[in-house]
Amino acid sequence: MAHWLRILPVLALCGCPAGVPQVTPDAAPGRPSVAPDGGLAPASDGGADAPLFTWHRDLQPLFYRRCQSCHRPGAIGPFDLSHYDQVVALAPMVEDAIVGRRMPPWKAGADCNSYEGDISLSDDEIGMVQWWVADGMPEGDPSEAQPAPPFPEQALSRHDLILEPPEPYLPTRRPDDYRCFVLDWPETRRRFITGFEALPGDPQLVHHVIAFRISAAKRQQILDRDEREPGLGYTCFGSPGVIEEEGTWWLGSWAPGFVLAGSVGAELPPGLGLAMEPGDTVVIQVHYNTTVLEPRPDRTRVAFMLEDEVEKPSRWLPFADPDWIWGSEMPIPAGEADVRHEFQVDPTLFPPVSDGRPFLIHDVGLHMHLLGRSIRLEVLNQEGPPSCLLDVPDWDFNWQPAARLAQPHLFRPGDQLRMACQWDNSQANQPSLNGEILSPQDQNWGDGTTDEMCLGLMLISTQ
Ligand code: HEC
Structure with missing residues (x-):
């Protein structure tokens, strides 16, 4: 200094x-x-x-x-x-x-x-x-010059389990190929995931990796979806195609270069862990960026850190208006440059956190698709000013790490979570897919490349 x-x-x-x-x-x-x-x-x-x-x-x-x-x-x-x-x-x-x-x-x-x-x-x-x-x-x-130690080869302090697709995959879609791979979870008793990272086969091609948990009850749906498409895995964009209403379904996300940032694709806060049951399935979504690189075969593996017991079993709590998801009540009309939707509720009134007890929010992620302009998740406190959890005023689809709050937020029943999203569906903000600029279409909630979402994800635990 x-x-x-x-x-x-x-x-x-x-x-x-x-x-x-x-x-x-x-x-x-x-x-x-x-x-x-x-x-x-x-x-x-x-x-x-x-x-x-x-x-x-x-x-x-x-x-x-x-x-x-x-x-x-x-x-x-x-x-x-x-x-x-x-x-x-x-x-x-x-x-x-x-x-x-x-x-x-x-x-x-x-x-x-x-x-x-x-x-x-x-x-x-x-x-x-x-x-x-x-x-x-x-x-x-x-x-x-100050000493600059070599960058660590891996983000996790240990790799207890590594899963990989059965064979390499050659990305085909350009400039972006979003591919889901189904991986069996081999553990025979309940284990807790305390850390996650992706080990990309080709670090320059792999743009991000998201891991999801699919429960035994939904496994067949995923296998059917996988089988419908030729080649290894299947095309998927916003989610693996099956949303778990209950249970942890988001396991973690990883993007290259955030290894040192600590909060993404790495270890959960000490004492926290995500439960995995025998018979569960892991789906990984790999985003291949083929804009400039000739597609090459890739076999991306995922590594987990596991514990038998954790102090605070935790979960990712998805947060969005159920009417958006199941009632198509998130219209984004073609041609409109400023479309907003917002939703607020006390989540402790509903499953899966309906036990009426306060909970801690540790990490926060936000998710929209390509027409997003801005997104914000905050807590409207019964007393005092709102507590902003994460705000992305200039949405970028390629920046979706989970941000770890420096101080976990204690959510108290009676307070409300509030999500606000803004989209631009004018001609000026259309994505280009496979080299062509799309023309504006009426949009709503969905998990395709040209659908939209407005989703918050919070890593929560008991106090
Ligand atoms: C987390 C990974 C990451 C980190 C950290 C990072 N970059 Fe980048 N950078 C990228 C990627 C990926 C691209 C190409 C895609 C793009 O333009 O976003 C890029 C593109 C660029 C570009 C060309 C595009 C532009 O916006 O001008 C410049 C210049 C650049 N980086 C400089 C830097 C500098 C300087 C730093 C540190 C102060 C830095 N980057 C840190 C990943 C990173």
Whole structure:
């Protein structure tokens, strides 16, 4: 932190907001120059010539923590940002993505709640990048580089069970192939899942993986669905095609690069676990992104951490208006640019949490499809202001990790959960599927690519 102290005299001179080196965009878009007030050039550090920030001392540690989990050889990011020369060569684009807050990808609204594993950059960090670029991107002294241990091979501390499809699958649909694979659950007694991660066969092709639990009662439906389609697995989009009204059905989601973020595709909070019964089935949905890569055969495996007993048996609680799901009462008319639906209820009045007791909310996920604009889940407290759980003001279908609340929220009977979704079904916001831009159609709840959803998911436990 020592270098931040060195900024202080500069800030005192230029009157910048505390901690943020003041840079303003000049005529060239995306390229900042230093604010003219005080006549300071970035290289002038209170008179000394030494640059304020250098690659080895300041920027590399930031890129290591916030970019290189994805932008390194073999990872999901489209290019490597591990080395000075690579970052310098891409500097205008890199700076623009950082200042525009597109990278690192973190879409949770900042004024809603605090999360473990929040990978977004602070204003100070963004300011540092801008300053460094405006200063001519000094490399600095390699001897000042901090050690950067290799990225961990796996997110979980142990792999107790690994499941895999019987053979590799060759994605066929472009630019996106969403495929569900049915995996038998081999355990012969009740076990608790305490951690989940996907082990993609081809890390550049696999965009995300979601695992679902299918109960013995619904297993045949899934097998029938699997059999109807030729080839390994079947096409599925928003869900595996069977929704469990009761019981845990969401087991976890995984996206590459979030391994270090802690909250996704990794371990549940200590003491929590999701019960799996003998005879259950696991369905994994794998999203292959074939936009730029030639499809190649992939065999993605999933790994679980298991316990026999846990302190707080937990579950994912899905939350949506039942009338949307079963009554088609979530109309999104063709051509309308601002369609909103919302729903609020005290969930302790209904199964599966109808025991009238308070419960803890640990992780929160939100789910819509391709026409979504924004989504928000909050608690309307009987007393006091609402508690926002997760807000995605600028919905992006590719950003759906579960966010872990820094402090679990205690939900009390009498309070209400409130979900609000907004869609844009105008021509300007139509997705392109298999290379063609679709024209607006009337939409409603459904699990196809061109249907919509407005779903909240909360990892809950007793107190
Ligand atoms: C969780 C994974 C992940 C992390 C972390 C991440 N990126 Fe990316 N980045 C991607 C992926 C995937 C793409 C390509 C798809 C896209 O554009 O969203 C991308 C695209 C980009 C692009 C080109 C597209 C654009 O929006 O300009 C830039 C530049 C970029 N990343 C820079 C960065 C920088 C700088 C960081 C760290 C401050 C970072 N990324 C962190 C995954 C990541």
